[in-house]
Amino acid sequence: MIKGLYEAHLPVSDLQRSIEFYVGLGLEFDHRVADRLAFLWIEKGKSWLGLWEASEVNLDYHPSIRHIAFEVTFNDLKESVSWLKSKGCHPRKAFGFEPTEPFVIPHEGYTHAKIHFNDPDGNSLELICKIDNPNGLKEKMYLSEWEEANGY
Structure with missing residues (x-):
């Protein structure tokens, strides 16, 4: 359906x-x-x-009303910080990670890799991709750490 x-x-x-x-x-x-x-x-x-x-766009942020995640490729996500900066956007801290590079949040059998930023009105935006979790990692970490732990 x-x-x-x-x-x-x-x-x-x-x-x-x-x-x-x-x-x-x-x-x-x-x-x-x-x-x-x-x-x-x-x-x-x-x-x-x-x-x-x-006229009312300054609502308190909550991901259920002011958040969109855009799917990107793994390779594009790896370049996302410099790409966002070239567009005049600034990645922001999320889930305790500084916006220096994307980070991963593992789940059973797969991982989401992501970076967060805002639009001019403070709406929360995200670039995200789903990737395999071949070693069954369970800890959140920066993407470079995930690549190292998985032998990339």
Whole structure:
């Protein structure tokens, strides 16, 4: 029945600034609805992001209402800190990890590798990929430590 996520929405204070920010990250602008809503493709024809201009965007952060994780390849994630900085974004501390490089959170049989950053309105964004956990590691660690522990 459910095949994936088609759309997600975020509140923004300046719609045009936010469109430019997300286009700068590589999303493709699709259309605007009136003057307060815009849609951008995350993956064309598959999933998109709705941006809603609103006066109340400074809601207390909670990942259930102001967070989106974008899937990336493992190789792209390894380059994510420099890529984000080239886009004018600054990775941020998350789960106790300094934003110097991506980090991993292991689960049974697989691991998520990720880096976090914010958009201009403080919405929480994440670049993430799922990777194997061949040695069954259980500790959270930086990606470079994970690679070393797995012989990469």
